[in-house]
Amino acid sequence: MGESVLATAFARRGGALFCEDVPADAIARSAGTPTFVYSAAVIRDSYRRLSCALTGVKHRVHYAMKANGNRAILSLLRSLGSGVDVVSGGELFRAQRAGFKGHDIIFGGVGKTGQELREALKVGVKLINVESEAELQLLEAVARELGVVAPVGFRINPDVTVENPHAYIATGSKGHKFGIPHDEALALAKSARSLEHIDLIGLDMHVGSQLATLEPYRAGLDRLSDLAASLTVAGAHLRYIDIGGGLPVAYDNGDPEPDLEAFATVVAPAIKKMNAELIVEPGRFFSAASGVLLARVLYRKRSGGKDYVIADAGMTELLRPSHYDAYHLIESAKPNGRDRTVVDVVGPVCESGDFLAQDREMDDVEPGDLLVIHTTGAYGYVMSSNYNARPKAAEVMVDGARFAIVTARESYDDLVRLEQADPEWRDA
Numbered sequence: 001m002g003e004s005v006l007a008t009a010f011a012r013r014g015g016a017l018f019c020e021d022v023p024a025d026a027i028a029r030s031a032g033t034p035t036f037v038y039s040a041a042v043i044r045d046s047y048r049r050l051s052c053a054l055t056g057v058k059h060r061v062h063y064a065m066k067a068n069g070n071r072a073i074l075s076l077l078r079s080l081g082s083g084v085d086v087v088s089g090g091e092l093f094r095a096q097r098a099g100f101k102g103h104d105i106i107f108g109g110v111g112k113t114g115q116e117l118r119e120a121l122k123v124g125v126k127l128i129n130v131e132s133e134a135e136l137q138l139l140e141a142v143a144r145e146l147g148v149v150a151p152v153g154f155r156i157n158p159d160v161t162v163e164n165p166h167a168y169i170a171t172g173s174k175g176h177k178f179g180i181p182h183d184e185a186l187a188l189a190k191s192a193r194s195l196e197h198i199d200l201i202g203l204d205m206h207v208g209s210q211l212a213t214l215e216p217y218r219a220g221l222d223r224l225s226d227l228a229a230s231l232t233v234a235g236a237h238l239r240y241i242d243i244g245g246g247l248p249v250a251y252d253n254g255d256p257e258p259d260l261e262a263f264a265t266v267v268a269p270a271i272k273k274m275n276a277e278l279i280v281e282p283g284r285f286f287s288a289a290s291g292v293l294l295a296r297v298l299y300r301k302r303s304g305g306k307d308y309v310i311a312d313a314g315m316t317e318l319l320r321p322s323h324y325d326a327y328h329l330i331e332s333a334k335p336n337g338r339d340r341t342v343v344d345v346v347g348p349v350c351e352s353g354d355f356l357a358q359d360r361e362m363d364d365v366e367p368g369d370l371l372v373i374h375t376t377g378a379y380g381y382v383m384s385s386n387y388n389a390r391p392k393a394a395e396v397m398v399d400g401a402r403f404a405i406v407t408a409r410e411s412y413d414d415l416v417r418l419e420q421a422d423p424e425w426r427d428a
């Protein structure tokens with residue numbers, strides 16, 4: 001069922017690519033390019049498939065909104081029953097605007113400021129996942145000042161080896177900046193018992209993104225189970241076991257889809273043994289495949305023995321190819337029937353690292369053609385920048401035969417809105 005929703009969400013009719021029931025070309029003509037387009041049906045489907053796989057275990061899904069914090073996507077996921085995982089005060093603010101309440105929100109991140117902790121406590125978030133002893137001390141002080149008790153999870157670094165496509169998305173091995181080393185957590189939990197404004201109610205891990213096998217979940221959960229047992233003996237009452245995100249996404253044709261039943265089989269028994277509620281924080285699993293980036297071909301050129309397609313989108317819209325060496329399928333919205341060619345697809349930014357694909361066999365395209373860059377709904381728009389004074393792209397949501405611009409394209413005025421033309425100088 002899932003595959004069919006994904007397969008029909010971005011399918012061809014009469015040679016032209018549609019986003020659900022709307023031609024990609026119609027969206028590009030109406031919203032301009034570059035534009036991110038998200039399919040509501042794909043998001044609904046992925047949420048339902050995961051919930052369905054986890055029905056046997058008490059759980060709550062908290063969407064990791066750093067993958068895509070668009071208000072329309074947040075509202076849609078909220079309407080399906082999702083909570084949210086935030087990693088900054090800005091995300092907390094966006095989550096609340098999209099209607100999430102305190103109990104829907106988990107606050108994580110390795111470098112929370114005192115101000116962010118204060119905001120999280122004021123909102124009454126469900127869990128603050130603490131990553132160090134120093135942060136725990138700061139949280140105690142902030143909670144005391146506010147006269148509240150902070151609901152705390154320890155983010156554990158379980159020291160598991162992770163196989164995934166890029167070192168930057170592995171987070172749960174020794175030597176990473178994330179989490180409390182698993183062999184220090186018990187001592188920290190014991191010392192936390194003297195902190196009156198800290199209530200340790202959860203354990204958390206997030207071992208990485210785009211996990212190729214279930215082994216890291218299994219190994220990490222083993223570590224968390226051992227720890228939970230000793231913590232319980234030491235008097236803690238753990239209500240939540242948060243296993244983070246990391247469910248993989250198929251970026252290339254033929255990449256395997258995650259086996260959610262197998263995932264549930266690994267996770268559910270471990271959680272039941274710990275007698276706790278499961279929290280999962282998928283990010284890209286919900287949003288990546290829901291999105292495509294539409295871009296126009298500006299020029300073709302040959303240089304140094306290479307063929308280039310120069311598009312009106314590049315690293316400023318989609319950083320993943322240059323930052324993670326990531327693969328995104330690129331096709332023409334309406335192939336012209338000529339033989340496929342091998343090209344570099346590059347953007348207009350003045351950087352050699354500004355590419356979307358290198359040495360790629362793809363549809364032969366010419367200036368004016370519309371490119372569809374697939375699986376760009378996660379870590380796309382949220383990582384975009386204004387480098388080269390490029391206004392940020394528009395975002396569109398499609399639902400059946402309707403579509404809406406849910407984030408307007410930035411204007412030149414937006415680029416300079418915060419600039420002080422006549423700054424007020426102060427004496428030191």
Ligand SMILES: *Cc1c(COP(=O)(O)O)cnc(C)c1O
Nearest residue numbers: 064206209245246281282283284
């Ligand atoms: C990034 C992140 C996630 C989401 O990761 P995905 O690979 O997008 O599922 C979940 N939890 C935490 C703590 C994260 O940092």
